[in-house]
Amino acid sequence: DTPVPPPAAWNATSRAASRAPLGELFASWAARTPRAAALVAGDRTWSFGEVDAWANRLAHHLIGRGVGPERVVALVLPRSAELVVAELAVAKAGAAFLPVDPAHPEERRAMMLADARPVVVLDDPEHIRAVTGPEHTPGDADRLAPLLPEHPAYVIYTSGSTGVPKGVMVPHAGLGNFAAATAEHYQVRPGDRVLQFSSPSFDASVLELCSSLLAGAALVVPPEGPLLGAELAAVLREHRVTHALIPPAALATVPPEEVHEGLPEFRTLIVGAEACPADLVDLWAPGRRMVNSYGPTEATVVATWTDALEAGSGNPPIGRPLPNTRVYVLDEA
Structure with a gap:
């Protein structure tokens, strides 16, 4: 039998990590690899340098409209290059x-906007494309107030499955640790291509952003609408996607013959959002790195993850805590 380590050993996850804010983490990659592909949408590719300049122009425009630390900007946009640039x-x-x-119900969208009280709402992709302004990275001298690691970086609303949806504000402080940990554990390298699969309103979209643009890899934006079955396989194949987080329900729709024969460049599959059945592990794990990841919205996307799953190993567990993360199993008391 495998010995069970004491709680102190289980949670011995401390390591040095950057507390730099999201924009600074991205700008550092733009400075290092300005010509590398950062964003792919349809037949258009933007380099890190181009995305950084575009995001800087929009950032200065937003500052001029009263946007700054401890304020919220709503992005009512589908999966798109404009959404990614707006987030940055x-x-x-x-x-x-x-x-x-x-695409979410009007009632939910109205509730989120009324509750969050954003100072600006961006809902016009054309406006985001056409914005002009300075292209240098904004600093505290440009902002309305100094930006601190503890300031919120994003707000995600829970599903409301246990009651009324709640807005969760996640600070910048943990994103450097999260980005470094995902790059290491999911084995993301500069030049890789990560799929933007998730709905923008789910925090899995933050994982896709951090594990690509904060690791020197490209984020691939597929066409609007659900990605399922042969269409999902076609997007993975045609865009040479190397990494993707795909819920088990979507994986189950892909024709089995596509899994190995048609996806030679798809190296890392991350599953999450729901329990992954053993038969999907048996089908998808051979020939690639498959990792089960788990975490509530409040925990900067992922709190625990497994090592690489193997066919024949049964239903996957939720794994061990990420670096600088502690987890506890509690009873009802």
């Missing part, structure tokens, strides 16, 4: 972005 721009301005999926 809001972070650079020092505010927290609130992604609101336009």
Whole structure:
């Protein structure tokens, strides 16, 4: 039998980590690899340098509209290049972005906007594309107030499955640790291509952002609408996606013959959002790194993850805590 380590050993996860804000973490990659692909949408590719300049222009525009630390900007936009740039721009301005999926029910969208009280709502992709302004990275001298690691970086609303949806404000302080940990554990390298699969309103979209643009990899934006079955396989294949977080319910729709024969470049599959059945592990784990990840919205997306799953190992556990994270199993008392 495998010995069970004491709680102190289980939670011995401390390591040095950056507390730099999201915009600064991205800008550092733009400075290191300005010509590398950062964002892919349709037949268009933007480099890190181009995305950084675009986000800086929008950030300065937002600052001029009263956007800054401890304020919220709502992004009512579908999966798109404009959404990604807007998220970076809001972070650079020092505010927290609130992604609101336009495909969600009107009642939920109205509730989120009424509760969050954003100072600005961005819902026009054309405006985001056309914005002009300075292209240098905003600093505290440009912002309305100094940006601190404890300031909120983004707001995500819970599903409301246990009651009324609640807005969770996640600070910048943990994003450097999260980005470094995901790059290491998911084995993301500069030049890799990460799929933007999640709805913008779910925090899995933050994982996709951090594990790509904060690791020197490209974020691939697929067409609007649900990605399922052969269409999902086609997007993975045609865009040469190397990494993706895909819920088990979506994985189960992909034709089995596509899993190995048609996806030679798909190296890392992250599953989450729901329990993953053993038969999907048996089908998808051979030939690639498959990792089960778990975490509540309040925990900067992921709190625990497994090592690489193996076919025949049964239903996957939720794994061990991330670096600088502690987890506890509690009884009802």
